[in-house]
Every structure is written in structure tokens, then in C-alpha cells.
Amino acid sequence: MRQRRRTWQTLLATTASLTVAAVALTGCGGTSTEAQSTPKAAAASFEGKGPINYVSNRDASGAANKTIEEWNAAHPEEKVTFIELPDSADQQRQQLIQNAQIKSDTFSVLNLDVVWTSEFAANKWILPLPADAVPTDKMIPATVNAATYRDSLVGAPYYTDGALFYFRSDLLKAAGIAAPPKTWDEMKTACDAILALPEATGMSCYTGQFDKNEALTVNFSEAVASAGGSIVDADGKPTVDTPEAKEGLNLLVDGFKEGMFPSDAITYLEEQGRRAFQEGKLVFMRNWPFLHASLSATDGSSQVAGKFDITSIPGTDGPGVSTLGGRSLAISPFTPNKATALEFVKFFTSEEQAQKRLALSSRAPVYASLFEDPAVVAKRPFFPTLLTSLNNAQPRPKVVQYGATTKAIQEEAYAAITGAKDTDTALKDMQAKLTELTK
Amino acid sequence: MTTTTAPPAGVQPAPDSAKPRKRAKRTAGEGRMAALLLSPTILVLALVILYPLLAAVHQSLYRAETGLDADGFVADVESFVGLANYADMFVGESGRRFLNALGNTTFFTLTTVFLETVLGLCLALAMNRAFRGRSFLRASILVPWAVPTAVSGLLWRWIFQSDGIANTLMGSEILWTAEGNASRAAVIIAEVWKTAPFIGLLVLAGMQVIPGEVYEAAKIDGAGWWRQLGSITLPLVKPTLLVAVLFRMLDALRMFDLPFVLIGPGKESVETLSMLAWDESNQLRYGSASAFAVVLFLYVAVVAIVFVKVLGADVTGAKELKLISKKNRQKKAEATR
Numbered sequence: 001m002r003q004r005r006r007t008w009q010t011l012l013a014t015t016a017s018l019t020v021a022a023v024a025l026t027g028c029g030g031t032s033t034e035a036q037s038t039p040k041a042a043a044a045s046f047e048g049k050g051p052i053n054y055v056s057n058r059d060a061s062g063a064a065n066k067t068i069e070e071w072n073a074a075h076p077e078e079k080v081t082f083i084e085l086p087d088s089a090d091q092q093r094q095q096l097i098q099n100a101q102i103k104s105d106t107f108s109v110l111n112l113d114v115v116w117t118s119e120f121a122a123n124k125w126i127l128p129l130p131a132d133a134v135p136t137d138k139m140i141p142a143t144v145n146a147a148t149y150r151d152s153l154v155g156a157p158y159y160t161d162g163a164l165f166y167f168r169s170d171l172l173k174a175a176g177i178a179a180p181p182k183t184w185d186e187m188k189t190a191c192d193a194i195l196a197l198p199e200a201t202g203m204s205c206y207t208g209q210f211d212k213n214e215a216l217t218v219n220f221s222e223a224v225a226s227a228g229g230s231i232v233d234a235d236g237k238p239t240v241d242t243p244e245a246k247e248g249l250n251l252l253v254d255g256f257k258e259g260m261f262p263s264d265a266i267t268y269l270e271e272q273g274r275r276a277f278q279e280g281k282l283v284f285m286r287n288w289p290f291l292h293a294s295l296s297a298t299d300g301s302s303q304v305a306g307k308f309d310i311t312s313i314p315g316t317d318g319p320g321v322s323t324l325g326g327r328s329l330a331i332s333p334f335t336p337n338k339a340t341a342l343e344f345v346k347f348f349t350s351e352e353q354a355q356k357r358l359a360l361s362s363r364a365p366v367y368a369s370l371f372e373d374p375a376v377v378a379k380r381p382f383f384p385t386l387l388t389s390l391n392n393a394q395p396r397p398k399v400v401q402y403g404a405t406t407k408a409i410q411e412e413a414y415a416a417i418t419g420a421k422d423t424d425t426a427l428k429d430m431q432a433k434l435t436e437l438t439k
Numbered sequence: 440m441t442t443t444t445a446p447p448a449g450v451q452p453a454p455d456s457a458k459p460r461k462r463a464k465r466t467a468g469e470g471r472m473a474a475l476l477l478s479p480t481i482l483v484l485a486l487v488i489l490y491p492l493l494a495a496v497h498q499s500l501y502r503a504e505t506g507l508d509a510d511g512f513v514a515d516v517e518s519f520v521g522l523a524n525y526a527d528m529f530v531g532e533s534g535r536r537f538l539n540a541l542g543n544t545t546f547f548t549l550t551t552v553f554l555e556t557v558l559g560l561c562l563a564l565a566m567n568r569a570f571r572g573r574s575f576l577r578a579s580i581l582v583p584w585a586v587p588t589a590v591s592g593l594l595w596r597w598i599f600q601s602d603g604i605a606n607t608l609m610g611s612e613i614l615w616t617a618e619g620n621a622s623r624a625a626v627i628i629a630e631v632w633k634t635a636p637f638i639g640l641l642v643l644a645g646m647q648v649i650p651g652e653v654y655e656a657a658k659i660d661g662a663g664w665w666r667q668l669g670s671i672t673l674p675l676v677k678p679t680l681l682v683a684v685l686f687r688m689l690d691a692l693r694m695f696d697l698p699f700v701l702i703g704p705g706k707e708s709v710e711t712l713s714m715l716a717w718d719e720s721n722q723l724r725y726g727s728a729s730a731f732a733v734v735l736f737l738y739v740a741v742v743a744i745v746f747v748k749v750l751g752a753d754v755t756g757a758k759e760l761k762l763i764s765k766k767n768r769q770k771k772a773e774a775t776r
Contacts, residue, residue: 090721094721097723121511122507122511122512122513123512123513123515124512124513124515149511150510150511211616211617211703212618212703212705212706213703213705263612263614264601264602264612264614266614266617267600267601267614267616267617272600272601275602400505400507400511400513401505401722403721403722403723404722407705407718407722410705411705411707414618418617418618420618433532439505439506
């Protein structure tokens with residue numbers, strides 16, 4: 001028996017010592033709470049030149065690669081390497097955060113979705129940019145607003161996106177309606193007239209994106225903003241328990257109740273809506289500009305090619321308010337080559353490069369002047385309408401805990417449009433949840 | 440199969456006399472050598488199982504500060520909150536979510552494993568017969584199991600979308616991917632489709648070692664098909680079936696990718712504990728995410744222990760070893776007699 005015990009003692013001792021050694025080697029420390037350099041001090045000194053990494057979502061058009069190649073040719077000592085992240089936005093965010101949390105210097109320049117701006121800035125995962133870093137006066141104001149956290153610019157707007165209102169111009173004409181609807185009431189009247197037409201049998205009036213997803217947050221924000229409300233105010237305090245927000249949410253709730261939206265629109269994301277519109281099942285649709293090309297395809301895949309047109313989304317009293325999509329570039333505080341990073345961001349987001357990228361990429365630039373260039377408009381006919389939409393756009397709620405915020409919004413808005421809760425209860429619960437999250 | 444008769448009564452087998460002799464042979468040097476040889480394995484296990492587990496438990500006792508300071512920055516500190524992350528699972532909004540997820544996880548586990556077992560058994564019975572093209576059927580039945588879960592989730596998403604095949608064939612307008620019982624049904628159908636072949640093949644393997652003579656004897660005695668199934672096939676495949684069901688239960692309790700891809704994250708009707716833990720960590724609330732993961736781990740562990748202890752699922756073949764050693768002892772006892 002004694003011998004047996006000794007065996008176990010040896011076993012334990014050997015294992016324990018090896019474990020200690022291994023843990024020490026891998027450096028699995030606990031959470032460090034050491035003070036960081038304040039971002040203000042860091043902002044004052046963008047120093048250090050050398051190679052950097054640009055980490056971004058995929059650019060299938062190759063336009064971003066071209067810009068980087070041009071930079072690398074001019075700066076052989078400060079080469080930029082393109083690091084591609086997964087397609088899923090959630091996974092991109094996760095990787096970016098993981099790298100920031102371990103203060104890794106691998107990621108130098110980050111390509112951030114506009115809704116992540118506040119979270120990254122508040123956690124000091126990105127640096128405030130110098131005031132003169134980017135020509136903000138030439139950019140669409142909403143894009144600059146979206147890249148700003150508490151009055152300091154933390155990202156350089158790269159590309160942007162806004163809502164478009166697609167409508168069947170042929171049916172409008174057949175029903176004798178001269179101009180596309182500017183308000184929800186006008187849209188209802190137009191639908192009543194159009195759906196009475198024999199060629200419109202079996203069609204529905206309108207759809208947006210209502211599945212429980214980020215897209216629902218977008219559609220809810222637009223409805224609320226179009227009714228004159230907001231989700232959070234300028235100080236970041238939630239304001240969804242208001243008459244305006246109620247009016248906005250009721251647009252969507254009533255749309256389902258009154259049969260204005262197809263009943264399966266509750267499962268629609270961008271793609272399902274596109275298919276329904278393309279198959280001629282819808283008169284009106286709110287969607288993003290990227291669909292324009294496939295809807296106007298003349299190879300027979302689209303039944304509505306040449307039969308539709310676009311305008312700004314409707315509101316309650318006038319044109320509606322679009323939310324803002326898009327991306328901006330930010331600089332990590334953990335990269336040693338901050339001077340190069342800043343120069344690269346300036347170069348990448350310059351008007352000249354934005355114009356060059358337009359030849360390849362359909363992503364909308366942030367410079368208003370580029371939307372009106374006749375050569376560009378000939379290729380992308382939706383640009384002037386998109387500019388109108390963007391000039392009137394609002395960012396989604398700028399809150400630090402955006403992930404939990406959008407979740408709470410989806411939860412309550414979904415409950416309201418499916419009829420599980422009435423509008424008042426849903427908005428009251430949403431207000432309570434958001435208040436908790438923005439404390 | 441040689442000693443079918445029990446040792447005669449009154450004659451005590453003397454295993455005690457054999458034991459010390461064996462022990463004495465093992466010297467201290469040998470023991471040390473054994474420990475040395477085993478330690479790399481123990482070390483690897485400690486690093487990949489014990490350390491993450493302890494780290495998760497440790498993390499679950501902390502919570503990150505979410506408040507902003509005057510300049511709008513997040514304080515980068517985590518404070519020790521004791522068991523508050525666990526206590527929160529039973530109160531308020533987070534409690535409602537946790538209990539919902541726990542209910543979903545249990546519901547999915549019970550329904551899918553039950554249906555899979557029944558279906559898998561039927562598949563195995565069908566495949567166990569000799570007919571032309573049997574090997575082809577066996578190979579093709581494996582296809583659903585070979586498809587990655589995320590891909591099968593996408594496949595079923597197409598089938599279940601509002602204008603998809605499921606609704607077209609049934610002539611219905613069910614919104615399978617919206618919140619509600621239809622989405623639960625969709626997950627169960629897809630999960631059963633995917634994993635019934637797994638049970639089917641394991642059970643088939645168990646059936647094929649049943650000697651044909653047993654059935655012949657039963658036939659001679661006039662037992663019908665049902666009698667053969669109930670008295671021969673099922674009792675003899677029970678050990679295999681129990682292991683298969685145990686594996687499936689442990690898998691189903693951790694279900695994540697199928698509801699995530701098929702129905703989508705954040706849908707309460709299908710949110711499982713794994714999805715909840717993922718979502719919490721995605722919101723950077725690592726403390727409560729770890730707490731959920733620890734609870735899920737305990738849940739899985741309890742189910743496994745109950746299965747092994749109460750139902751006697753023989754996972755490692757320990758029973759067989761015991762039987763063999765018992766037989767050896769008996770033989771030795773007889774020899775010494």
C-alpha cells in the first residue's frame with residue numbers, strides 16, 4: 001500500500017511541476033488592470049514609421065487592393081499588408097476585439113462598421129484622429145457624424161450606404177399616379193389604386209426587412225426617425241417611450257395588421273424581399289442600393305427590369321429618414337507605426353482614391369461631389385437618389401453597448417409587429433432595457 | 440464459455456491470496472517509472488481540460504464594469520462578484536432568458552433523441568436484412584451525417600423559407616423561421632434527419648454481432664418476428680443502443696449550430712444554452728457567459744453520470760474487463776483448489 005501511495009505522489013509531483021512550468025511558459029496571466037496611456041496623450045503623437053497591417057472585410061471588387069498597391073509602390077519602406085477577415089460582421093467584430101483586448105500590434109488600421117464606432121472608441125481600442133486628418137467638410141455630414149464619438153473624430157469615413165425606396169413605375173403609371181409617394185399615407189392611397197388593377201392581382205403593397213436581425217433595427221430606426229422620433233438623444237439617453245416612436249412603430253405594426261405587407265414579410269431579410277419584388281409580387285420595397293443591378297438585369301432573371309424606379313423612403317409628413325450603413329477606417333493604439341498608419345488612412349480615404357475606386361467598386365463614396373459626376377451616374381444610375389437619401393440620413397443609435405442595444409430593439413420591435421405585445425408595452429419595455437444598457 | 444457452472448458452494452475462491460503476491464512484485468522503481476511515463480498524458484489533460492475548466496469557473500465569478508466615466512470611456516476593470524452571475528440566472532430578464540434556454544435545451548434533447556432512436560432503430564432493422572443494394576443503402580444513409588451541420592442548417596433554411604419546398608409540398612403557409620412552435624418543429628426535423636443515421640449505423644453494428652443461430656433456434660421454437668425483436672434483438676443491442684443514445688444526448692445538450700443557422704441567433708423559441716453563452720460572450724460579458732457555460736457543463740456531466748450509473752451504459756468497456764477478470768479469478772481459484 002505504501003508503495004502505491006508513493007507512486008501517486010510521484011505522479012502528482014511530476015505533473016504539477018510540469019504544469020506550473022507550462023503555464024508559466026504560455027504566460028496565461030489573469031486580467032491585467034494596469035493603467036493605459038490615455039488616448040489624448042497618444043493622439044498628440046502619431047509617431048513611428050514602418051510596415052503596417054490593414055485589417056478589413058473582403059473587397060471582392062479588388063478596388064481596395066488597388067489603392068494599397070499604389071501606396072506600396074510609393075512607400076517601399078512602409079508597406080501595407082491587407083489582412084482579410086471573415087464575411088460575417090459578428091466574426092469580424094470578435095476578431096478585432098480579441099486583438100484589442102490582448103493589445104496585439106498585428107492590426108494597425110482597422111476597417112470598422114459604423115455601428116461599432118462608439119464601442120471601440122469608449123474602450124480605447126481606437127485612437128482619436130487629429131482634427132485635420134480628413135477633409136470632413138467635403139464629406140456627407142451623416143458619415144462624419146457616424147465616425148465621431150463624443151465630439152472627437154475617431155474614424156475616417158471610407159464608404160457609406162443608405163436606404164432606397166424601390167417602386168413599380170409601370171403600375172403607378174397604369175393607375176394614373178403621377179409621382180411616387182412621399183409619405184406612408186400617400187403610399188397607402190397609391191396601393192389601394194394599384195392593387196385594384198387587374199394586372200396587380202396577388203400582389204402586396206410594401207416590404208422592408210422584418211426578420212429578427214440587425215435589419216429589423218434598421219427598419220425600426222427608419223420608421224421612428226421618419227415619424228420625427230429618435231432611439232437615443234444627443235446625450236445617448238434612450239427616447240423610445242415617446243409619441244413619435246409610437247407613431248413610427250405603429251407604421252410597421254399596422255402594415256402587418258392591415259395586410260399592407262405580405263404576411264411572410266416577418267421572415268424577410270434583404271434577399272427574400274429582392275426575390276419577391278423581382279418576381280413581381282410587390283409594388284413598393286425598402287432596400288439597399290446593391291440590389292439595383294440585379295433588379296435591372298436584362299438577361300431575363302428579373303421580371304421587373306425597366307419597370308421600376310427609385311426614390312427616397314417615405315415618412316409620415318414628408319420624405320423619410322434613412323439609417324446609415326458603411327465603414328470607416330480607424331487606427332489601433334497598439335501599433336508601433338502610428339505615423340505611417342495615419343498617413344495611410346489619409347491616403348486611402350482621400351477623394352482622389354475614392355474616385356479611382358469607383359471604377360471597380362459599387363460601394364458608395366463619402367464625398368458628395370462624386371455622386372453627381374455624369375460619368376459615374378451613367379454607370380450607377382441610383383447615385384443621385386442615394387445622395388438625397390444620405391443627406392437626410394441618421395446613424396443608428398450611437399451607444400457603447402451596441403450589440404446588446406440592437407438585440408433589445410429587435411426583441412421588442414419583433415414582439416410588437418408579430419402582435420405578441422401591443423405597441424405601448426413593447427416601447428415601454430424597450431425603454432427600460434435601453435436605459436439599463438446606457439446607464 | 441467454458442465455465443457455465445458456478446463454483447461449488449462451500450469452496451471459497453481465494454482472490455485475497457493472489458492479490459498481495461501481485462503487489463509485491465511491483466517495486467518502487469517500477470512505480471516511479473510508471474508515474475513518469477503517465478505524466479505527459481496527465482499533463483496534456485490538465486492543460487487542455489482542467490485548466491480551461493478552472494479558468495471558466497474563475498471567470499464566472501467576475502463581472503466587467505460597464506459604466507462610462509465622465510469622458511465617455513469604459514473603465515477597464517473586472518470586479519469580483521462571487522456567485523452573482525449564477526444568482527442572476529434565476530431573477531429578472533436574464534433569469535427569464537436562462538430558464539427559457541434551459542427549457543429549450545432539455546426539450547430539444549428529449550424530443551430529438553427519442554425520435555432519432557426510434558428512427559435509427561428502424562433504419563438498422565431495415566439495413567440488417569439481406570437484399571440487393573444493401574451496401575449502397577448503407578453508404579447513402581450516411582450522407583446526412585456527413586454533411587456539416589452548418590451546411591445542413593442552410594439546406595433546411597431553404598426548404599423551410601416561406602416560399603420554400605416544405606410549404607409548396609404541404610400546400611401550407613407556415614412561417615417556419617419566425618418565432619413560434621413551427622421553428623421548434625423545423626429544428627427537430629432537421630436534427631433528426633441529420634443524426635438518425637448515426638444511431639442507425641451504431642445499432643446495426645450491434646445487430647451484426649448477434650449470431651444467426653440464436654434466430655434459427657427461435658424460429659424452430661416458433662417465435663414470430665415481433666417476438667424475435669423483443670426477446671433477442673433489442674436485449675442484445677441494448678448495450679450498443681445505450682452508448683449511442685448517451686452520445687447523442689451529450690451532443691444534443693450542446694446543440695448550437697443548427698438552430699443558429701436554420702432559425703437565426705436571438706430567436707427565443709429555439710435559443711439553447713450554448714447559444715446563450717455565445718451571445719453573452721459576444722456582448723463581452725465574459726463573466727456571465729462563463730457562468731452559463733459552467734452550468735451547461737454541469738448539466739451535461741450530471742446527465743452522463745446518471746446514464747452510466749443508473750442505466751448502466753458501458754462506455755469504456757469496463758464491464759467486459761470486469762467480467763474477464765472475474766472469470767480469470769474463478770479459473771485461478773479452481774486451479775488452486
